[in-house]
Amino acid sequence: MDPLLIIISVSTLFFLTVLLLYSLHFLNLLFSQSGEGTTTQPGGGMNQQQHKQLPPGSSGWPFVGEGIEFYRSGLAGIPEKFFFDRFRKYSSEIFKTSLLGETVIVIGGTASGNKFLFLNEGKLLKASWPPSVRKLLPINDSGSHENNFKAIRTTFPKYLNIEALRSYIGTMDSMTQCHFETHWDKYMNTNEVLIVHPLVLKYSFALACRLFLSMDVEQEARRVNELLNLFVVLTNGILSIPVDIPGTPFNRAVKASDLINKEIVTMIKRRKVYLLSHENTPTKDMLSLMIKFSDEDSGKFMEETFIAYSIMALIIASHETTSSVITSVMKYLADYPEVYNKVLKEQMAIAKSKETQELLTWEDIQKMRYSWNVVCEVMRLAPPALGGFKQASTDFMYAGYHIPRGCKLYWSSIASHKNPEYFPDPEKFDPSRFQGDGPAPFTFVPFSGGLGTCAGKEYARVQILIFIHRVVTRYQWEKAFDAKDEEKIIFNPFPSITKGLPIRIRAQRQDY
Structure with a gap:
């Protein structure tokens, strides 16, 4: 091909790309100014709010916003840098940005900011999710919103409360020991390298399938592995830019979400048949609880699709976060x-x-105080979730700035956890921070707070501590890589260790 034609083609493509970006940027500014200048009132009218000062900040690039910088800081292992840079540039308490296809206002990094957000949920604020999550787990679009969420508020705490957890500990412990016998013992005293994270992910996922769905994880090992592979694809795209084009992480996640949903709906149909023929059988898992729940007023049951998406969300929250914490602890x-x-x-x-x-x-778990301090310090440095989204239910003022109704907000756990005002020498690993009364209220927030506190907090604590007990009493281990290849914890979006933590294990001494 003529070199001149190549140059002309490349130049034309570059010009068209720049023109497209500037056009998108103009539209982005136009729509954001339109949204910022008005507030929808309950009656449907539009009142001008242009005289009210919105938080300072930047919308970044067209469509992608400042998401590239957000991801870059996470992949560099310093996600707090994204927030600290903007707190310094705009305001120590609040700034505006654009993440995952939406304009959001970040409030956080301070105890007062976290307290405001957590204690005002259900008043000034309500829970919210970014577009990618809403599309992959469309719980809000399934049937009656209020009836469905009343069911979640009823069933989740019932299955995940302390009384229920007491009855699961034996199953969790026996499954943990079985996991080590099957997947870890063959590496013991062999000098072969074991990669921790994939095995812990397999363990925590199998545990979720057993406890939430009553799957026989040994007899159905192949089916469990197929589901795990789909959940990995779903998780990799759940906090991505929602571009549904073949080859993108989001597109792959959409396909995985559909397949998982169909599989769980099939389980639901089978379970319904079983429950009808065994009416006196005690309800033992989350799936049966959700199937049998009916609204007191209307008598309506939850839709099958809603149950499936809810179970999917619960499994993601339970296995992905605990596996990352366990790997980091090791x-x-x-x-x-x-x-x-x-x-x-x-x-x-x-x-x-x-x-x-x-x-x-349960009594043994309560004795693991120092071990839990260690886990808390790990979650301070590498929180299982970097933060969360909320939405303004009404207009309000914060730190002197106007927050319009409908506006999306984001709170950052890592910005609080790395704040030297609350945690001196914040990069230092020091479990003693959690002795006695521990950190000040609203400074350590790995499980959120207020009405939005993670319902599975105690479930995660029990699972992590059982794993720690069995792994330290069974093995000794050392990292299996040179100092020059030192691994680091990155966030994408959950914390993970770059190579999955390769180790060598040997039998633990029993003369302690």
Whole structure:
């Protein structure tokens, strides 16, 4: 091909690309100014609000907003930099940005900001999700909104409360030991390298399938693995820019979401038949609880699609976050031998108080105080979720700025956790921060707060502590890579270790 034609073609393509970007940028500014200048009132009218000052900030590039910088800081292992740079540039309490295809106002990084957001949910604010989550898990679009969410508020706490957890601990403990026997013991004392994160992901997902869906994870191992692979694809695209074009993470996530939903709906239909023929059988899992729930006033049951998407959301929240925390805990225990020894001493004391093969109990979990301090410090440095979204239910003022009704807001856990005002020398790993009364209220927020507090907080605590008990009393481990190849924790969107944490394991000494 003629070189001159190549130059002309490239130049034309570049010109068209620039023209498209500027056109999109103009439209973005036009629509954002239109949205910022008016507020929809309950009666449907539009009142001008241009005289009210909105928070400072930038909308970034057309469509992608400042998402590239947000992701870049996460992949660099310093997600707090995105927030701290803007707090310094615009305001120490609030700024405007554009993430995941939406303009959002960030409030956070301070105890007062977190307190305001958490305690005003249900008053000035309501829970919200970015466009990608709403499209992949369209719970709001399934049937009666109020009836469905009343069901969630009723069933989730009933299944995840302390009383219920007491009855699951034996199953969780036995499954944990079975997991080690099947997937870890073959690496023991062999000098072969074990990659922690994929195995922990497999473990936590199997646990969720067993407890939430009553799947026989041993007999249905292939089916569980197929579901896990679909959930991995879904998770990789759940906080991406919602561009549904073949080849994009979001497009792959859409396909995975549809397949998972169909699979769970099939389970629901089968379970309904079983429940009708076994009316006196106790309700033992989340799936049965949701199927049997009916609204007191209307008598309506939840739609099958809504139940399926709700279960999907619960599984993502339960297995993805706990697996990332467990992997990070093992990394920090390998990095800090003195911390590891304290955890080992605490767990060995519990092990020696029990008979051989005796399972852990709720009382044993309560004795793991130092181990939980270690987990909390890990979640401070690498929170399972970087933050969350909310939406303004009405106009209000915050820090001297106008927040219009309908506006999306974002709070950042990592900005609070890395704030030196609350955590001196914030990069230092120091579990003693959580001794006694621990951090000040609303500064340590890995599970959110207020009405939005994660319903699975205690479930996660029990699962993580059971895993820690069994892994430290069963194995010793060391990282299997050179110092020059040191791994780091990145966020995409959940915290993960760049190579999955390769380690070598050997049998634990029993003379402690």
